[in-house]
Amino acid sequence: MCLILFSLDQHPRYPLIIAANRDEQYARPSLPIAFWPDAPDVAAGRDLEAGGTWLGITRQGRWAALTNYRQAGSYRLEAPSRGRLVSDYLLANVSPERYVEDIRESAERYNGFNLLVGSGTEVCYFSNRTDRSQRVSPGSHGLSNHLLDSAWLKVTAGRQMLDSLPGELAAAPLTDLLLQGLHARSIPSDSELPDTGVGVQRERVLAPPFIVSETYGTRASTVILVDRAGAVCMTERLFGSMGKPLGGTALEFNVDATLAGISAARWR
Numbered sequence: 001m002c003l004i005l006f007s008l009d010q011h012p013r014y015p016l017i018i019a020a021n022r023d024e025q026y027a028r029p030s031l032p033i034a035f036w037p038d039a040p041d042v043a044a045g046r047d048l049e050a051g052g053t054w055l056g057i058t059r060q061g062r063w064a065a066l067t068n069y070r071q072a073g074s075y076r077l078e079a080p081s082r083g084r085l086v087s088d089y090l091l092a093n094v095s096p097e098r099y100v101e102d103i104r105e106s107a108e109r110y111n112g113f114n115l116l117v118g119s120g121t122e123v124c125y126f127s128n129r130t131d132r133s134q135r136v137s138p139g140s141h142g143l144s145n146h147l148l149d150s151a152w153l154k155v156t157a158g159r160q161m162l163d164s165l166p167g168e169l170a171a172a173p174l175t176d177l178l179l180q181g182l183h184a185r186s187i188p189s190d191s192e193l194p195d196t197g198v199g200v201q202r203e204r205v206l207a208p209p210f211i212v213s214e215t216y217g218t219r220a221s222t223v224i225l226v227d228r229a230g231a232v233c234m235t236e237r238l239f240g241s242m243g244k245p246l247g248g249t250a251l252e253f254n255v256d257a258t259l260a261g262i263s264a265a266r267w268r
Contacts, residue, residue, distance in 0.1 A: 002144060002218070003182070003209055004055075004065050005158035009121045009138040012167040016121055016226040019158070019178040020065060021218045022054050023211050026241045032249050033222065033236045042090045043234055043251055045220060052083025055222055056090050057232060061120050061255040063224070064089045069112030069129050070145035070206075072197030082113045089117045096124035100133045107131070114143050145206075146194065153188045154209045157181075171233040175223045179237060182221045184209045212243040230255035 002023035009015045022045070024030070029048040033056075036042045044056025057063040064086040089099050096117040103115075107128035114127045116136070123136040125148050134148075140162035141148060142155035149155065161181045165174065185208045193203040211217040218239055225233045232253050238246040 002067060002206075002211065003154060003158065004067060004116065004143045005140070005155075005162055005178075005181075006065075006116070006123075006142075007140045007162045007165075008123060008136060010140060010162070011165060013169075014174070014225045014227050016063075016118075016224070017162065017165070017178070018055070018063070018065065018222070018224040019162075019182055020055055020222050021182050021209060021211075022220040022222070023206075023217060024054075024219045025216050026219065027215070030219070032220070032238060033234060033251060034249070035251070039091055042087075043232075043253070044087070044090065045222075045236070047081070047083045050081030050083055052081050052085070052087040053090075054083055054086060055224075056086060057224055057226075057234065058090055059253060059256045061226070061230065062090060062118065064115070064117045065143075066116070067114045067143055067145055069114055069127060069147075070196040070198070071112050071129070075111055079111045080109055082110050085110070085113065085115055095119065096122060097133075097135070100124050100126045104131070104133075114145075114148065116143065145196065150194075152194050152207075153192050154184075154207065157184075158209065171225050171227075174225065175233065175235045178223045179221055179235070182209055182223075185212065185243075210243065214241055217241070217243060226255070 002021055004020040007017040031046040033045050041059040042056055044053040046053055055065040066086050099117050112129050117124050125136050126133040140159045142158045144152050144155050187204050188207050193207055221237045223235045234251040237248040240246050
C-alpha cells in the first residue's frame with residue numbers, strides 16, 4: 001500500500017473506516033480481495049509472487065495493513081517479503097501489541113515498512129525505521145511512505161476528508177465518497193513535495209493519492225467500513241497501466257463475536 005487513511009471510533013455510524021490505495025508494479029501478479037480458500041476467515045487480496053498481502057480483515061474483526069517506507073538506496077533484494085507481516089497477523093491469534101513485540105527482533109531483516117495491526121478499533125502501529133511501536137488513538141489518521149500522520153499533502157488531505165464525512169450516509173454512498181478521494185490525481189507544487197531521495201521528477205509521480213504511470217501505479221483502491229453492529233462492507237476497485245479501470249469486487253459479512261473473543265460491543 002502507498003496510502004492508508006483510517007478513522008477509529010470517530011464516525012457516528014462506522015467506528016472503523018479504512019480507505020487505502022495499493023501502489024505496485026503492474027507486472028507483479030496478485031489476486032483481488034476474496035475469502036482465502038486455505039484460510040476462509042481472511043478477506044484480503046493476495047500477492048502471487050511472495051504469498052502475502054497488503055491489506056485484509058477477518059471474520060473475527062482483526063485487520064492489518066502495510067506501506068513501504070520510501071528511502072532511496074536502502075532497498076535489499078534478499079530481504080523477506082513485507083506482505084507476510086500482514087498475512088501472518090491475520091492468521092495469528094495474538095493481540096496487536098503482542099504481535100508487534102514478536103516481530104520486533106526480526107524487523108531489521110525487512111526493507112523499510114510501516115505496519116498497522118488491529119482488533120476492532122484497538123490498533124498498534126510499528127515501523128522498522130524507528131523501532132518504536134504505539135497504540136493509535138481514536139480519530140482520523142493517515143499513512144503513506146513515511147511515518148504515521150506525517151505531514152505529506154495526500155495524508156493531511158485524506159485526514160481532512162475523514163474528518164468531514166457526513167454522519168448520515170449509508171455504506172454505498174460513503175464508499176463512493178471515499179473512493180473519489182482516493183482517486184484524486186492532483187500533483188502538489190514542488191515546494192510541497194516530500195524529499196525521500198528519489199529526485200523531484202519521481203516525487204511528482206508519486207505525490208498524488210492515485211498514482212499513474214506506464215509500469216507502476218495504483219493497482220487497487222479499497223474501502224472497508226465496519227458499523228456499530230459489526231457489519232463489514234469491503235469494496236475494491238482494480239486498475240491497470242495508466243490507471244485503466246479493471247473492475248472491482250465487494251464483500252459483505254458480519255464480525256463473528258463467538259469466533260473472535262471480541263464482543264460486538266467493541267464497535268459501539
